[in-house]
Amino acid sequence: MMLLQIQLVNLALSLFNGLFPTDVARHPHVRPQPDNAMNFHLRHLHTTTSSAHVYLADVPHDLPSASSLASEPLSILTSPMHTTRPSSSDKFIAARQMSKHGQSAILHWEEDEVPGPDVTRRETLLLLAKMTSNTYFVPGTSKWYNLTDGWNVGMPVGWEPEDDGFRGYVFSTEDNSTVVLTIKGTSIPIVGGGPTIERDKLNDNLLFSCCCARVSRAWTPVCDCYRGGWKCNQECVEAALIDEGLFYPTGVNLFNNITSLYPNANIWVIGHSLGGALASLLGITFGAPVVTFEAPGERMAAQRLHLPSPPSTHHITHVWHTADPIAMGTCTGALSTCGVAGYAMESRCHIGNIIEYDTVTNLSWSVRLTNHPIATVIDHVLSMPWPAADEQGLEVPRVTRQDDCLDCFQWEYGNFTL
């Protein structure tokens, strides 16, 4: 475990040192702009503690080691994207409250067309993955400003590789009309550690496992939802979500803070792993274009959190490959790597469009947790043409959906008593 962590940190650091700034500079991201491309500049770093506090730091323009990252504009290809959003966040919250109490509210969804990332282009996915990946920033080089009380500038919250919580970058176009928010989730066993890991683990298990992390008899589930056989108490699963899992309010705070900085912007949310699951839930809530990498199935989490479901989810795109057990929802069972680390990531159904790279069939990869990091996706999946897509005259695999997907089908949920 320890070794693995060190390797991954090294991987991340080498990614930081080598891959991103120089690679971006060398690669054709910066070039005469086609009409449908937008140039983005890095503006802020963000980090969110597991008590859902959001911290933002401006990116200084004299950062030595990251100067190219901070100063070179990143050119991203866009295409018009159809989104649906609730007519106001108050109405959304009201609808959530009603659905929590078993009533269904009629929520008016507004339709809009905004520029979104062109996810049919490999170049776009590769750049977005890199923007999401490179969250290891030299601490102390950034100027923090306080968005909440009690922030101690000397405290490197969220910036240590072993820290958990969400973090990432905020990029914007010159005119601030489009903003890219990247989120990297780190509370996955392979990255592990940190003082809040236990609580994050508990919430993750409640959102992404079938029955309060009842993996086998040997496990102590996170709460007492299990009712024998394959029976699970639904009310108990939901009641156990401490503060609604913190997971979701964390993202809502972050999104609201970005919105208050960029009140007129079209905001895209890009995330890896749990950061991707969070990005998708924000996309549902705010109608934001979303691209995720290797995100666990978030549909069950959306239901458990009683998020109203929008009429269309085509503005959400999940990118994954089949040898990643987290995205595929196969990291189940007490003896799996996830199980051993105390996680039950059993959900497999995703909301929105899916771009699936079949690395198991096309590259003969075997399914394992070490295929989950975004560096794997960048270096071994997105960095070269994908022959299986080329065969069809496409740059990336054709979009699919999981509309008929079932999570935890062997479980029965209800108000079972013990």
Ligand SMILES: *[C@@H]1O[C@H](CO)[C@@H](O)[C@H](O)[C@H]1NC(C)=O
């Ligand atoms: C920003 O996030 C904080 C939590 O860190 C939250 O209390 C505050 O309401 C947010 N600000 C806005 C404008 O939403």
Ligand SMILES: *[C@@H]1O[C@H](CO)[C@@H](O)[C@H](O)[C@H]1NC(C)=O
């Ligand atoms: C942020 O908070 C810290 C500690 O509370 C304080 O020392 C610092 O001056 C604050 N910064 C700003 C810009 O208000």
Ligand SMILES: *[C@@H]1O[C@H](CO)[C@@H](O)[C@H](O)[C@H]1NC(C)=O
């Ligand atoms: C864009 O937002 C940044 C804050 O990140 C601000 O400094 C800048 O003046 C804004 N630019 C325009 C053109 O509004």
Ligand SMILES: *[C@@H]1O[C@H](CO)[C@@H](O)[C@H](O)[C@H]1NC(C)=O
């Ligand atoms: C990739 O795998 C698919 C089956 O999933 C197969 O139809 C296709 O021919 C393969 N392509 C390549 C280039 O290996």
